[in-house]
Amino acid sequence: MSVQSTKAIVLDHRVDGDVSTRHFRLETKPIPTIKDGEVLVKIVAFSHEPAQRQWIDANTDERRLYTTLIKPGEVIRAPIVGRVIASKLEKYPVGVTIAGFHGWAEYAVLSEAEIFAAVPPKTDGKVDLHALDVFGLAGNTAYVATAKYAKIEPGSTIVVSGAAGAIGSLVVQLAKKVYGAARVVGIAGGKAKCDWVKTLGADECVDYKAPDWEAQLRAAVPDYASIYFDNVGGPMLDVMLQLVKPHGTIVVIGAISVYNGEPLKISNWAQVIYNRLTIRGFVNLDDPDVIAQGQADFAKWIGEGKIDVDDIQTVVQDKIEDVPKTWLRLFDGSGKGKIISQLEA
Amino acid sequence: MSVQSTKAIVLDHRVDGDVSTRHFRLETKPIPTIKDGEVLVKIVAFSHEPAQRQWIDANTDERRLYTTLIKPGEVIRAPIVGRVIASKLEKYPVGVTIAGFHGWAEYAVLSEAEIFAAVPPKTDGKVDLHALDVFGLAGNTAYVATAKYAKIEPGSTIVVSGAAGAIGSLVVQLAKKVYGAARVVGIAGGKAKCDWVKTLGADECVDYKAPDWEAQLRAAVPDYASIYFDNVGGPMLDVMLQLVKPHGTIVVIGAISVYNGEPLKISNWAQVIYNRLTIRGFVNLDDPDVIAQGQADFAKWIGEGKIDVDDIQTVVQDKIEDVPKTWLRLFDGSGKGKIISQLEA
Known part of the structure; x- marks a missing residue:
């Protein structure tokens, strides 16, 4: 499958004070052809993270941040779940769902380093969004x-x-x-x-x-x-x-x-x-080994009924242009558990 | 030697906001006869501690403090150096100088628990006030x-x-x-x-x-x-x-x-x-063992010339009634190193 371009949300200008929708804008971005070791995914959902706020702040000193700042015109970085629709990466063939780190777009090319894991389908065939909360x-x-x-x-x-x-x-x-x-x-x-x-x-x-x-x-x-x-x-x-x-x-x-x-x-x-x-x-x-142990422990505890994940997410059906509005719910307290934007199919 | 009473500085009222001399008052307090295990000392000097400020604060929650609050009418607690003038404690006979914890008074009865250590005289016969700074x-x-x-x-x-x-x-x-x-x-x-x-x-x-x-x-x-x-x-x-x-x-x-x-x-x-x-x-x-080690290490380092204590104290010759004024220098920044009130002989 070939996709030439994608709608994406980019940073309009850095935030000094209260953040609002005017700090974001919709753009159409070209999609490069995938190279060896890359996949093209159709994005299914984004996880909204409070940390993203700091990545777009005008007063953040980049030398004091554990990651790079998002610059005006760049796609807003975010954890995603997406379905592979073209692949030059044996590990993640077409049809597989993956969790990874990319940004607010409908389609994206990810390298192996940006992919966390394959996400097994649920028994009802739907995408398991817990990759964005308890396993995210x-x-x-x-x-x-x-x-x-x-x-x-x-x-x-x-x-x-x-x-x-x-x-x-x-x-x-x-x-x-x-x-x-x-x-x-x-x-x-x-x-x-x-x-x-x-x-x-x-x-x-x-x-x-x-x-x-x-x-x-x-x-x-x-x-x-x-x-x-x-x-x-x-x-x-x-x-x-x-x-x-x-x-x-x-x-x-x-x-x-x-x-x-x-x-x-x-x-x-x-x-x-x-x-x-x-x-x-x-x-x-800083703690990849602890995180790996955590993934295993959470799976066990969920199986034992000690951790209940049935109700720990607020999933909002969004068009890509509405994603910033949903992300802003992090700051008005209107979400419960993990707030997720799911893109309408 | 028998002393019937002492001038002392007591707390007038608890401090809510800026502290000043009006929070203290001079009183004459009776001196009890010493019992077994106690000494009577003529106080030579007090060490001024920022922590004392909290012990007299109106808003300090006593349950959240590592010591008891000083109540109105009570002598202001402080580290002291004093000379033993009567003793029923073999370890500290008359004539010995001790460092201890008592309060703003000219004379005081101390139990063994309130005494830190005997202070050896300096070669010139004067009292070594470093018991109140580097060894305090x-x-x-x-x-x-x-x-x-x-x-x-x-x-x-x-x-x-x-x-x-x-x-x-x-x-x-x-x-x-x-x-x-x-x-x-x-x-x-x-x-x-x-x-x-x-x-x-x-x-x-x-x-x-x-x-x-x-x-x-x-x-x-x-x-x-x-x-x-x-x-x-x-x-x-x-x-x-x-x-x-x-x-x-x-x-x-x-x-x-x-x-x-x-x-x-x-x-x-x-x-x-x-x-x-x-x-x-x-x-x-919380760390008595570390402190004991510190006393030994400081003695060694001073001997080796690594720690210089010649100039680390501001000693003020005071009458007992002037001690609060000297203590207040902690907050106006006019002292250098450890601020000490030495009582005029």
């Missing part, structure tokens, strides 16, 4: 955070912000159902999300949109927490500095509250000293 | 920070804020002259202090009172730093989040900028993630 970046990150950067002891108390998000919803489940935390407290936005977080195993969920969220959070952690998994930053981090035990750990998984340029205001910084806290940031790129 | 809390803290929480590799670049302070001035020397850091950058307030920090071994010292301090700091660390030892918090911490290498460490030794209730504003929090930083707070109480 969100799952990798949740696994590395809990297996390497802050191991959860059975019996401990754990707090997770962004608990209804793609990573948080897995961390809640891991803490409660895999590592045996005695008490798991989620923080999420709105009653509906909190109710859902409780179905994942959280003993308590604090709605940060409630006017008394801070009092609720303090009441939810009367004996303090051993670990705080922070996906958000913001005022919740400041309060949690007071609610993590001496010698406890704050794992900084994400900081979605600061990605649009709002600085963090911290009144309780001295707690880092007085309570001997350790704050750890990480990028899962 | 400041030295312990500098040693534990570098020996345990962030080991300095030879050849690395190190940044130290509060570099002209009691702890910072030792960390600069340890980094350069003991651990062999290739480049040590201090941050201090004013040209005179910066000049002094360079005599301690810093390759560069940034004056945070200069209008272009941020540009100076960036220029001073062109290849980024492996470790940032932070005694201050404040805007320097925010900039340093951008100047610590991937996988680098920020050791939070102190946070004098926030002790008076000013929140920290952080624009670069996402760097914790992108550059996989570890931020560690500690209290040296």
